[in-house]
Amino acid sequence: MTAQSxxxxxxxxxxxxxxxxxxxxxxxxxxxxxxxIGIDLREIRVVPDEEDRIVAALDALRTAYTYVxxxxxxxxxxxxxxADAVAKAFGVAIEYHPEAIEILRQHYVAPEELTEARxxxxxxxxGATLIDNPVSKAPGxxxxxxxxxxxxxxxxxxxxxxxEKELHGGVPVQSVTVDCPFGExxxxxxxxxxAEAHPLVSIGSYPVLAARNFSTKLVIRSRDAAALAVxxxxxxxxxxxxxxxxxxxxxxxxx
Amino acid sequence: MTAQSxxxxxxxxxxxxxxxxxxxxxxxxxxxxxxxIGIDLREIRVVPDEEDRIVAALDALRTAYTYVxxxxxxxxxxxxxxADAVAKAFGVAIEYHPEAIEILRQHYVAPEELTEARxxxxxxxxGATLIDNPVSKAPGxxxxxxxxxxxxxxxxxxxxxxxEKELHGGVPVQSVTVDCPFGExxxxxxxxxxAEAHPLVSIGSYPVLAARNFSTKLVIRSRDAAALAVxxxxxxxxxxxxxxxxxxxxxxxxx
Numbered sequence: 001m002t003a004q005s006x007x008x009x010x011x012x013x014x015x016x017x018x019x020x021x022x023x024x025x026x027x028x029x030x031x032x033x034x035x036x037i038g039i040d041l042r043e044i045r046v047v048p049d050e051e052d053r054i055v056a057a058l059d060a061l062r063t064a065y066t067y068v069x070x071x072x073x074x075x076x077x078x079x080x081x082x083a084d085a086v087a088k089a090f091g092v093a094i095e096y097h098p099e100a101i102e103i104l105r106q107h108y109v110a111p112e113e114l115t116e117a118r119x120x121x122x123x124x125x126x127g128a129t130l131i132d133n134p135v136s137k138a139p140g141x142x143x144x145x146x147x148x149x150x151x152x153x154x155x156x157x158x159x160x161x162x163x164e165k166e167l168h169g170g171v172p173v174q175s176v177t178v179d180c181p182f183g184e185x186x187x188x189x190x191x192x193x194x195a196e197a198h199p200l201v202s203i204g205s206y207p208v209l210a211a212r213n214f215s216t217k218l219v220i221r222s223r224d225a226a227a228l229a230v231x232x233x234x235x236x237x238x239x240x241x242x243x244x245x246x247x248x249x250x251x252x253x254x255x
Numbered sequence: 256m257t258a259q260s261x262x263x264x265x266x267x268x269x270x271x272x273x274x275x276x277x278x279x280x281x282x283x284x285x286x287x288x289x290x291x292i293g294i295d296l297r298e299i300r301v302v303p304d305e306e307d308r309i310v311a312a313l314d315a316l317r318t319a320y321t322y323v324x325x326x327x328x329x330x331x332x333x334x335x336x337x338a339d340a341v342a343k344a345f346g347v348a349i350e351y352h353p354e355a356i357e358i359l360r361q362h363y364v365a366p367e368e369l370t371e372a373r374x375x376x377x378x379x380x381x382g383a384t385l386i387d388n389p390v391s392k393a394p395g396x397x398x399x400x401x402x403x404x405x406x407x408x409x410x411x412x413x414x415x416x417x418x419e420k421e422l423h424g425g426v427p428v429q430s431v432t433v434d435c436p437f438g439e440x441x442x443x444x445x446x447x448x449x450a451e452a453h454p455l456v457s458i459g460s461y462p463v464l465a466a467r468n469f470s471t472k473l474v475i476r477s478r479d480a481a482a483l484a485v486x487x488x489x490x491x492x493x494x495x496x497x498x499x500x501x502x503x504x505x506x507x508x509x510x
Contacts, residue, residue, distance in 0.1 A: 012299075015459055016459055016461055016474065017283075018286055018297065019286060019287075019296070019428070019430070019476070020285075020287030020288070020289070020290050021430070021474065022461070023280070023283045027279075027301075028279070029275070030275075031272070033275070040273075041274070042273065042303060042308075043273075043300065043302055044272070044300065045299065045300050045301075046298065046300075047297075047298055048297060049459070053297075075440075075443075075460070075462060075510070076439045077439050077447065077460035078443070078446060078447035078450050079450075079457075079458070079459055080460075108440075108506055113504065113505075113509075115441065115443065115444065116443070116444045117439065117440050117441075117443025117444045118440035118510075120443065121440075135464070136464075151462075152462050152464050173274070175276070184330050184332050184372065185330075185331040185363075185370055185372050186372075187372070188330075188333070188370065188371070188375065189372045191333060192332065192372075195333050195334075196333070202334075203334070204271055205330070205332035205334055207330060207406075209409055209410070214391065221270075221274070250368075251363055251365075251368040254362070254368075254391070255330070255331070255373075255391035255393060
């Protein structure tokens, strides 16, 4: 199902996520964005703000996937080390980028406003092209197959829209959800048979727990709309069959 | 700061997270839990429901960190393949575990209730010990340094409490947050100097964007309470100094 499709990884850089203080919302946003344009997100990694760890993750991911998207670590403070790590991973120098300096100069007009810290955000690996930041101006950048974006969700989201035109998407995976009123343990065997009989789709089964009762969300995914429709009908028929035959079972909403 | 502390990785198994349809909340919960007991979470990975990918991630993580915590893929449906992947990673067989069967039998009393699918949840890698599941009974398990938990947040959280006694924590990292009313670009250079002068703490700087204005959360972390207090005072003095000298700067709440 995914052999022909462009693939991607997301690399989240941030001690703050690993400490549990801040919940990462960027990876979920990027995941949904990529699904819409037909790029398969195949891995998410979160690593600390440590150069060697960022370099190692970048090297592992950029050689394994079509695209890598990073968030975080490109601001003006001492703990923002992503640009340096990216330069190191690509074996290039990092320099003040004339266009990035100009963008900052137009925004921070008085010389004392363009602080040393803010100017630091114009340091870009040599050979990279800038990603426009309509929110706070300091750009992201793109080098090789790696797209380097800010960690602030609003800025990251704006940058993502600005790089969409540079990404080669594939046929989007479509999905339908069938709500199953029974627990997974009731439908598991029959569902496995349906899944096996419909190799053009993938069927995911997700337990939902509410007030001690389990139900299940069945998500059918495919790039082939016809196959998706056929599989959906088969899943619904299977559920109707179970409802008929197991009507008296007191464990229908157990796991 | 972390050299002596036990380390950990979280491995989230789930196509549903990578598709962007479901947001992962388990990794954030585990992260906060580990921070409290003094275990450094050093990496989070999300991989698809594919055996070779799970095995490769398990092998990379279990050799690099003290503990690995996985969530997802241990239910009764065809897409639940984590137990098989863990067995493969450890090079052991997977068998129906007598104690796990007994747990399920006590819950699903009538023979027709203990479906083939539910019984599948008693398949456990040889040599593993069970993790109690007070919510829906089917156990997780623990083999080597890998703890295998359910994906349903409520069940995962209960399992985590049940394994706490088996984990050797370290001295917990304490943290204090200083709210800075200015953007990172205003404080960056001075903050870097404070960070350099206080090597026993790590200082993270996190921009906050609200109504087009940036402020900053400064999070100071250390295992040394005295060093933490000294660094906090230094950060506050630095901010007071900036407030005095930059009172007229119109870009104080720019990035």
